[in-house]
Amino acid sequence: MAILLLAPIAISCVWLAGFLLVNDFSAPLRNARAFRRVLVIFPHADDEAVTCAGFLHRLSARGCAVTLVILTQGERGTPDATVSLSLKEIRTQEAQSVARILKVARYIQQDFGDGELHRRKPELRAFVGKLIEQERPELLVTYDLTGLYGHADHVACSEVVTDLHMNTFHMIPLWYVTLSKRVLKGTTVPDHITPVTATTAQRTYPVHRVFIGASVIPKIKSWYAYKSQQASLREGIRRYLPVWFFVSMTLFEYFAEAR
Secondary structure: OOHHHHHHHHHHHHHHHHHHHOHHHOOOOOOOOOOOOOEEOOOOOOOHHHHHHHHHHHHHHOOEEEEEEEEEOOOOOOOOOOOOHHHHHHHHHHHHHHHHHHHHOOEEOOOOOOOOOOOOOHHHHHHHHHHHHOOOOEEEOOOOOOOHHHHHHHHHHHHHHHHHHHHHHOOOEEEEEEOOOOHOOOOOOOOOOOOOOOOHHHOOOEEEEEEOOHHHHHHHHHHOOHHHHHHHOOOOOOOOOOHHHHHOOOOOOEEOOOO
16 A cells, blocks of 8 residues: 555656756746747658647647648668668658647658758759748748757758848747756757767757746657657657657757857
8 A cells, every 4th residue: 555655756766867857947947929830840750759749739739820841751760770661651641640630730751862951952952942931931940050969961951041041031949949057968869860070069958948848748759650660759758768758857848049
């Protein structure tokens, strides 16, 4: 009987310790209520789930028109990054499901080639530039120039969006998704990925955090919706710690601002 009584207390203590560990309370809170149109651009399905799913759901719930763009169909989302054409349809369907979970207003799926974004940057720049003109967003969201951990597609995506922001759409704020300092410093590159190291000096740390509150629930659902990517999503999480338990601790999401 005593064990049954102590178990909830022990679990609560573990959760609280984890919450204090993974969050960075030195980053100022930011209110995003002013944004009515937000354009989010990522290379792969699941990038949004890991970095800012709670933020996107919270925006959508408040009536903001969120457009989520995925630039590839994720055919290299295998444990060793080899091409699996069958993954294209699977990951596209998973991303569509997540778009519904997050209640985004518009989901756009492109196929610039998983692992090919650096080679196709001119095409990518033309596409993103036209998209920004069409969507007329009040906020742009993507990776920073390190791609969070050096993934070549992440870096290429950021370089294109950042260049457009600086040279053409400088009046539109650009937020880079990031993680709390402690989590970011502990982030490791998956074994099958050769990181781009030329831009590591450009790593951004949180400038502000956004409270996502109950939107952590659709964030958890988003993680689980990417069934084909469960192995990669679990990297960095202890095997004995359920994904939902870990994600439930992330009640804040972190951003830096491009200048």
